[in-house]
Amino acid sequence: MAFLARDWPLLARPEQLPPQGRWQTWMIMGGRGSGKTRAGAEWVQACVMAAGRRTDLRIALVAETLGDAREVMIDGISGLSRIARRMRPEVEISRRRLVWPNGAIAQIFSSEDPESLRGPQFHLAWCDELAKWKHADETFDMLQFALRLGDQPRQVVTTTPRPVPLVRRLMGDPGTRLTRMATSANAAHLAPGFLAALSARYGGTRLGRQELDGELIEDRADALWKRARIDEIVVKLAEPLRRIVVAVDPPAGGVSACCGIVVAGLKENGQAVVLADCSVEGEGPAGWARAVVSAYRRFEADRVVAEINQGGDMVKSVLQGIEAGLPVSTVRARRGKFLRAEPVAALYEQGRVLHAGRFAALEDQMCDFGPEGLSNGRSPDRLDALVWALTALMLEGGGEPRIREV
Numbered sequence: 001m002a003f004l005a006r007d008w009p010l011l012a013r014p015e016q017l018p019p020q021g022r023w024q025t026w027m028i029m030g031g032r033g034s035g036k037t038r039a040g041a042e043w044v045q046a047c048v049m050a051a052g053r054r055t056d057l058r059i060a061l062v063a064e065t066l067g068d069a070r071e072v073m074i075d076g077i078s079g080l081s082r083i084a085r086r087m088r089p090e091v092e093i094s095r096r097r098l099v100w101p102n103g104a105i106a107q108i109f110s111s112e113d114p115e116s117l118r119g120p121q122f123h124l125a126w127c128d129e130l131a132k133w134k135h136a137d138e139t140f141d142m143l144q145f146a147l148r149l150g151d152q153p154r155q156v157v158t159t160t161p162r163p164v165p166l167v168r169r170l171m172g173d174p175g176t177r178l179t180r181m182a183t184s185a186n187a188a189h190l191a192p193g194f195l196a197a198l199s200a201r202y203g204g205t206r207l208g209r210q211e212l213d214g215e216l217i218e219d220r221a222d223a224l225w226k227r228a229r230i231d232e233i234v235v236k237l238a239e240p241l242r243r244i245v246v247a248v249d250p251p252a253g254g255v256s257a258c259c260g261i262v263v264a265g266l267k268e269n270g271q272a273v274v275l276a277d278c279s280v281e282g283e284g285p286a287g288w289a290r291a292v293v294s295a296y297r298r299f300e301a302d303r304v305v306a307e308i309n310q311g312g313d314m315v316k317s318v319l320q321g322i323e324a325g326l327p328v329s330t331v332r333a334r335r336g337k338f339l340r341a342e343p344v345a346a347l348y349e350q351g352r353v354l355h356a357g358r359f360a361a362l363e364d365q366m367c368d369f370g371p372e373g374l375s376n377g378r379s380p381d382r383l384d385a386l387v388w389a390l391t392a393l394m395l396e397g398g399g400e401p402r403i404r405e406v
Contacts, residue, residue: 008042008083013185018043018156019177027157027170030181031214033190038078039179040126040158045084047124048104058149059106060117060125062139064132066096066110073108073128074098080106109143111135117142125155130170131162132360140166161216163367164360165231171216183212207376222370224338224345230355230363233348237273237356241265244275244301247389248292249381250285250308250315257281259288260385262362263299266393271352274389275299277359279382289318293326303327305392307384331388337380338371344390353390362386 009017016039019026026043030036044059051057063069070093074080080089080098089098089106096108109116111133125143133139147153157170170176187195195212202208209215219226244265251257261278278295280288296304308315308330316328333340347353365383368374 008046012039012042015039015179015181015185016042018046019179022152023154023177024175025155025157025170025173026177026179027159028179028181029159029161029167029214029216030179031183031210031212032160033186033194034181034183034214035078035186035189036158036181037072037076037128038083039181040128040156041073041078041080041083043156044080044106044124044126045087048089048100048102049087051102051104053102055103057104057124058120058122059104060109060120060122060143060146061098061106062109062111062117062125062127062143064111064129064134066108066112068128069108069110073126109139111139114138114142117146121146121148123147123150123153125153127155127157128159130157130159131164131167132159133166134358136164136166136358161210161214162360162364163216163218163227164358167216180214182214202376219367220370220375223367224341224369225348225363225366227363227367229348230366233351233353234355234358235273237275237354239267241273242268243393244299245303245305245389245392246278246292246295246299246301247305247385247387247392248288248307248315248319249384249388250288250306251381252379257379258381259283259291260381260383261288261292261295262382262385262389263295263301264386264389264393265299270394271354272347272390272393274353274355274359274362274386276357277362277382277386279361279385285314285318286322289322292319293322296323296326303329305329305331305388307331307333307388309333329392331392337373337384337387338369340391341369341383341387343395344387347390347394352394 016035028036028039061069061073063073087100089100091098098106107120114135125147171178184195210217246263249260251259258279258281263275265273265275278291280291292304306315306328309332316330319328320326362382365380369380369383374380
């Protein structure tokens with residue numbers, strides 16, 4: 001009875017078991033706590049067990065960061081080290097790998113370093129939270145070249161849904177089998193009251209449908225930006241910029257709130273380029289001020305543009321307390337966020353703004369921002385910083401928002 005109580009084929013929900021037939025990619029798209037990580041780990045472990053007493057099976061474990069791979073895919077409550085009932089792998093973290101008693105080896109990779117996937121080769125792969133990967137397309141492409149061992153290389157992708165290009169591309173691939181999971185389906189393994197509390201707060205919202213129901217939410221019909229357009233303007237910047245600013249939208253909701261920090265520059269031809277989203281969450285004034293100064297130094301910016309509606313002169317004082325002499329221009333919003341954002345959205349439509357990379361959290365706010373704000377009711381901190389940065393570079397002196405103090 002004790003053995004049966006831990007037998008995964010008996011415990012698993014039907015959607016947590018691999019699809020039948022031939023497939024190349026099994027994409028598990030689920031809400032938070034829906035059991036998708038457990039399904040991915042159990043699939044890897046089952047493949048190792050099926051390989052027999054001696055095997056040369058090689059597996060790639062790819063996460064957003066190496067820390068995520070360790071904390072979620074390996075040591076997490078549903079990770080490989082926790083779910084193995086027998087044939088438990090040994091973690092050789094210095095070599096970034098797991099070794100099973102039968103000889104199977106899994107290597108750990110990060111989406112921050114796509115080039116690390118050049119050279120190795122694998123039979124199988126498990127990709128976790130693919131929609132959050134830093135260099136998603138490059139990392140995934142390198143992985144496909146490495147999946148070249150055995151008769152039928154396969155990969156499982158476990159991710160919370162986000163309408164990023166790679167996720168949409170995989171969904172349309174004929175070799176992909178898609179499984180959807182809702183958080184509610186795993187209620188028996190979640191803390192009491194968790195679902196009720198989140199459903200009361202987020203039920204019916206776009207964020208709730210994405211993070212709880214596992215739905216892939218596309219653009220809002222009334223949003224100022226569309227994802228298809230953002231996909232078209234991502235470029236690799238290879239030329240110097242004549243002017244760079246760091247814009248900061250200080251948080252208004254305490255240390256748990258997000259401080260929007262966006263870096264943008266101006267090309268010689270008059271086009272603007274969004275260089276980075278350096279926004280931070282859970283930081284007090286000293287913490288987010290250090291992040292602003294770090295971005296200023298990293299990009300050798302000309303100045304910092306800071307909104308002072310929430311903090312007044314304190315904002316400038318905090319920034320210059322971290323670095324004396326920091327050139328700070330303060331701005332004060334006198335119109336609503338939507339009205340301030342409209343001229344910036346028009347710059348995108350005119351082809352006057354480019355992105356030097358993918359900024360998933362910023363893009364989510366851009367494509368979910370309509371006349372009533374974000375669908376989850378939160379403050380669009382990252383978007384506000386973007387608006388201030390591009391206004392300072394391209395619209396300054398043309399009406400609101402405008403520089404109020406230097």
